[in-house]
Each structure stands twice: as C-alpha cells, then as structure tokens.
Amino acid sequence: MYTVADINKRKATLADEVDDAELVVQVASGNRRAFNRVLSRHLNAILSFSMRYVRQRSDAEDIAQETFTRLWLHAKRLKAKPHSLRSWLYRVAYNLCMDWYRKDKYDSLDDADGAFACEETPETYAMNSTEQAMIHSAVGTLPERQRTALWLCAYHGLTNKEAAEIIGTSIHALESILARARRTLRQTMNEQQLNRSSEYDETG
Amino acid sequence: MKPADQERAEAILHAYGGNPDRWPANERTAVLERIKKSGQLLSLQHNARSLDNLIAKDAGETSMSAPETEVIAARINNSLPAQQDAMGALFTFFQQFMHRQPRFVQAGIGIAFLVLVMVIILPTNNRPTGHPTGQAAFEQWVWEDITGQSLTPNDYIAELTFMDLVDLEVDEG
Numbered sequence: 566m567y568t569v570a571d572i573n574k575r576k577a578t579l580a581d582e583v584d585d586a587e588l589v590v591q592v593a594s595g596n597r598r599a600f601n602r603v604l605s606r607h608l609n610a611i612l613s614f615s616m617r618y619v620r621q622r623s624d625a626e627d628i629a630q631e632t633f634t635r636l637w638l639h640a641k642r643l644k645a646k647p648h649s650l651r652s653w654l655y656r657v658a659y660n661l662c663m664d665w666y667r668k669d670k671y672d673s674l675d676d677a678d679g680a681f682a683c684e685e686t687p688e689t690y691a692m693n694s695t696e697q698a699m700i701h702s703a704v705g706t707l708p709e710r711q712r713t714a715l716w717l718c719a720y721h722g723l724t725n726k727e728a729a730e731i732i733g734t735s736i737h738a739l740e741s742i743l744a745r746a747r748r749t750l751r752q753t754m755n756e757q758q759l760n761r762s763s764e765y766d767e768t769g
Numbered sequence: 770m771k772p773a774d775q776e777r778a779e780a781i782l783h784a785y786g787g788n789p790d791r792w793p794a795n796e797r798t799a800v801l802e803r804i805k806k807s808g809q810l811l812s813l814q815h816n817a818r819s820l821d822n823l824i825a826k827d828a829g830e831t832s833m834s835a836p837e838t839e840v841i842a843a844r845i846n847n848s849l850p851a852q853q854d855a856m857g858a859l860f861t862f863f864q865q866f867m868h869r870q871p872r873f874v875q876a877g878i879g880i881a882f883l884v885l886v887m888v889i890i891l892p893t894n895n896r897p898t899g900h901p902t903g904q905a906a907f908e909q910w911v912w913e914d915i916t917g918q919s920l921t922p923n924d925y926i927a928e929l930t931f932m933d934l935v936d937l938e939v940d941e942g
Contacts, residue, residue: 600846608841613832696823704827719786747817
C-alpha cells in the first residue's frame with residue numbers, strides 16, 4: 566500500500582531522472598514546466614559563476630537572466646547538437662561576462678585582475694587575516710583564463726571536457742592552465758603567510 | 770587496470786588536485802593504482818589536498834539561498850519572450866550574421882540582394898501568364914463603368930451579328 570507521500574517522493578525521483586537532453590527537447594517545444602526544471606537545476610550555479618566575474622549581484626542576475634532567455638529562444642538549435650546543456654549554459658554565461666567587462670568596465674580583463682582581489686578597507690582588514698580571504702585574494706590575482714579554468718573545474722565541478730569547451734581550448738591545454746594556476750596559488754599563499762608572520766613578529 | 774605512468778599521474782595531480790573525484794573518470798583507477806606504488810606521488814597527493822582544502826574555503830562564497838534563487842527564477846519566467854518560429858530564427862540569424870560583417874561586406878550583400886531582385890524577381894511579374902495585366906484590368910473596369918456590361922470590347926464585338934455591324938456602319942456614316 567502506497568501513501569501519498571510515497572507517490573510524491575517517487576514523482577520527485579522520476580522528475581530528477583529526466584536528463585538535460587530530454588529537458589532541452591521539451592523546452593524547444595515551448596514547455597514552461599521543463600524550463601522551470603532547468604532553472605531549478607542550473608540557475609544557482611550560473612548565478613554563482615557570474616558573480617565571480619561581476620561582483621555586483623544585480624549584474625550577475627542580469628547575466629543569468631540573459632543566459633536562460635537565450636536557452637528559451639535557441640533551444641531548438643541546441644537540441645540538434647551533442648553538447649551538454651550545462652556546458653552550453655556556462656559558455657553563454659562566460660561569454661556574457663567577458664562582454665560585460667570589455668564593453669562597460671575595463672579595456673582588458675587582465676588589467677582588471679586587481680578588481681577580483683579583496684580591497685583593504687578597515688572593515689575587511691580583520692577578515693583578510695583569515696585563510697579564506699587570503700585564498701580569495703590569491704585567486705583574484707590569477708590571469709583570466711587560469712582563474713576561469715580553476716572556477717570551472719575546482720569550484721563548479723565541471724569535467725575537463727566541459728571546461729575545455731567553455732574556455733575554447735583542448736583538454737591538454739586546459740590541464741597545463743590548471744597546473745599553472747595551482748602552482749601560482751601555492752606560491753602566492755606561501756608568500757602571504759610569510760608576510761603575515763613577519764608582520765606579526767614586528768608588531769608582537 | 771594497468772597503472773598510469775609516473776609522468777601522467779603527476780600531471781593529473783598538478784592539474785586537478787588530490788581529490789580523485791576531480792580526476793578524469795577514465796584515468797581515475799589507473800592513477801590510484803600508480804599512487805599506491807609510489808611514495809613520491811602519495812606525498813604529492815597530500816600536498817595537493819591541502820591546496821584543495823584552501824580552495825574549498827573560497828568555493829562556496831558566492832552561492833545564493835534557495836528563496837533568493839526562486840525570486841530570480843520567477844523574474845526570468847515572467848519576462849520570457851515568445852519563442853521564435855523557423856522563419857523568425859532564420860531572420861535573427863541573418864541579422865546577427867550581418868551585424869558581425871564589416872561595412873563593405875554588408876554593402877556588398879545589400880547590392881547583391883538588389884541585383885537579385887532586379888534580375889530574377891521583377892521580370893517574372895512581366896511574363897505573359899494568361900491573366901489580364903494591370904492595363905487590361907483597367908480597360909475592363911472603364912468599359913464596365915461606361916457601358917454597364919461585363920463583356921470586354923472584343924467579346925462585345927464578337928457577339929454582334931452581321932446586321933448589327935451594317936447598322937453601326939450606317940450610323941457612323
């Protein structure tokens with residue numbers, strides 16, 4: 566004998582089992598419920614990814630909105646291609662973030678590297694003493710491609726194939742980009758820890 | 770499975786870190802096998818894990834709460850435009866294509882389109898089709914308006930008898 570709760574649970578499980586490719590087909594035929602399911606699966610990740618670039622929540626929301634509107638409009642074209650929905654969404658969001666920088670904010674992304682690092686204000690000074698702030702600042706100083714590759718693979722858990730597709734490179738090149746990023750991070754963290762310990766020695 | 774070679778295992782640890790879940794799925798078992806046999810790789814994995822732990826502290830920084838995400842999802846839903854049909858999509862594609870081209874290419878495509886219209890499309894309107902042309906339709910309308918008859922001048926003359934023609938000649942004479 567099944568209870569209503571059992572049936573609802575089973576329904577939810579079945580809904581989760583519908584894969585992204587099937588959802589894209591349904592979205593292409595104008596199915597709003599399928600579109601909502603795509604939103605519930607991927608919106609948070611796309612928002613989080615966009616916020617890493619633009620740092621302003623409202624801008625990240627605009628980028629996410631544009632990304633999903635493009636999915637709604639171009640789902641018919643997308644269903645004919647073998648790319649995964651997730652990497653397609655990330656790629657669109659990534660391109661929009663790049664456009665956002667190039668058009669409105671900075672002449673070059675690498676000139677803007679400092680913008681990703683934490684600003685040293687009295688309020689943030691205390692926070693900067695934590696390891697979290699140090700790693701955040703260190704990631705912010707990486708060149709754009711290294712930072713994006715790290716965000717995609719280490720933060721968002723994308724596969725190497727998906728990440729390589731998004732930043733438009735080969736898997737082999739992606740691996741060397743990631744290795745360089747991790748090596749730079751390790752060096753920066755070591756230097757920051759050394760600086761902090763020498764500051765502590767001077768003041769203490 | 771055959772263990773990965775030392776170089777490849779090192780490359781994977783340097784690129785993807787110490788967590789096997791982050792490694793390429795098709796190489797995971799082979800790399801784990803190699804690490805079991807090498808103290809140097811084990812130490813490399815340990816160091817990579819310590820960096821992974823630091824990175825993980827920054828990874829969750831920008832995620833939003835479920836209610837916040839729902840509000841944004843509702844906003845996206847409410848502002849969705851109508852989906853395009855095939856012609857609309859083709860038109861949008863053409864617009865985007867033209868937008869990406871340099872000015873001289875845009876001008877060239879525009880001129881080619883005009884030539885196409887003049888050479889192929891316009892002459893087809895002047896080909897004899899068996900239907901009345903604009904001029905003939907106008908004459909028909911004038912004829913009907915004056916005489917109140919739907920017959921064309923030619924049809925009318927064809928219906929006249931020999932005696933009617935004699936009468937016409939007499940009247941004109």
